[in-house]
Amino acid sequence: MAVKEKRLYRSEKDKMIAGVCGGIATYFDIDASLVRLGFVAIILLGGSGLLAYLILWLILPVESDKNQEIGDTMKKNVEELKDAAESVAKETKTITHKSGKSVWGLFLIGFGIILLLQNFGVAHFLQLDKTWPILLVVFGFLVLGK
Numbered sequence: 001m002a003v004k005e006k007r008l009y010r011s012e013k014d015k016m017i018a019g020v021c022g023g024i025a026t027y028f029d030i031d032a033s034l035v036r037l038g039f040v041a042i043i044l045l046g047g048s049g050l051l052a053y054l055i056l057w058l059i060l061p062v063e064s065d066k067n068q069e070i071g072d073t074m075k076k077n078v079e080e081l082k083d084a085a086e087s088v089a090k091e092t093k094t095i096t097h098k099s100g101k102s103v104w105g106l107f108l109i110g111f112g113i114i115l116l117l118q119n120f121g122v123a124h125f126l127q128l129d130k131t132w133p134i135l136l137v138v139f140g141f142l143v144l145g146k
Contacts, residue, residue: 008027008060009062009065009066010062010063011023011032011062011063016036020053020060021035021036021039023063039052057081058077058078058081059073059077107138
């Protein structure tokens with residue numbers, strides 16, 4: 001009797017961005033929402049969740065390509081990531097051109113709320129010194145969109 005090999009892959013059915021969380025959830029037989037919440041928590045508590053997600057996006061094959069060589073998988077995933085980044089940049093540019101003031105205003109209000117909550121000790125879990133890179137990336141997208 002052959003034992004079915006259990007492999008980690010990106011889900012094509014249960015995906016919001018790249019299927020990483022859906023694939024992890026399938027592998028561990030848990031709800032994908034819990035995995036997504038875990039990634040968000042890790043991102044908010046230091047930012048390494050974003051890096052982990054991007055690395056998994058690059059190295060994990062999609063479900064239909066799970067028997068493909070790692071080199072081919074990474075080439076395909078790099079192209080997919082590049083296309084996704086270009087799409088986000090294009091959408092950001094479109095949104096900024098349509099409502100530049102409101103995007104900047106919402107960004108500044110959100111940033112101000114975070115700082116205010118930290119001053120009052122309510123959001124001490126948001127370590128702003130470790131969150132700066134994420135804020136700089138958002139700021140960069142906003143500037144490129146102008």
